[in-house]
Amino acid sequence: MEEKDILKLIDHTQLQANATWEDIVSLCDEAVKYGTATVCIPQAYLKRVHDKYGDNLKLCTVIGFPLGYNSAHSKVVEAQDSIADGAEEIDTVVNISDVKNHRYDEVRKELKMIREACGDKLLKVIIETCYLTEEEKIELCKIVTEVKADYIKTSTGFGSAGATLADIELFKKHIGPDVKIKAAGGIRTIEDALAYAEAGCSRIGSSKVAPLIAAKYNL
Structure with missing residues (x-):
């Protein structure tokens, strides 16, 4: 893959609590200029951004973010x-508390509700790998496949660690053929992003990579 092609995989991201409208506009202007897959922004900014950019920009947001222990009903309403x-x-954080207690039926039930609420919109399930055992990750690969989510995603970027290539390889072994992979958390260089793309990720969440590629290639 060419380095410039990575831009088409990037969810250009700004999810900090103190992000201002100027920060969001800067992010969105970059996304339009560079041709990233989406911008991933807080729900509070969605309508303003949609009103400003219309169909020129694809919008992604996060729900149950970043800890995942919101009620299923509240996540449905957020979606x-x-x-x-x-x-x-929509990138939703799995109920990590339920996962750690191995209440997998509850995890499955919640994700089915969110899947239904999303309709034909893309649903990515953030499992926050840094808190999970290998057994728990494998079980979530199966559940994400069962509920027909579009993506399994490694991390929020707000946990104790982010994406690893080892987790991408684990996902590839255990997800169904219709589930894609998004890597996020700690992906800060072009080399990082290229490694994840070549490992099989169809999306990469990052706030850093798109401007680096643009600067390197004078985009």
């Missing part, structure tokens, strides 16, 4: 509100 405000892709 519905986000879609109404212009989001085309």
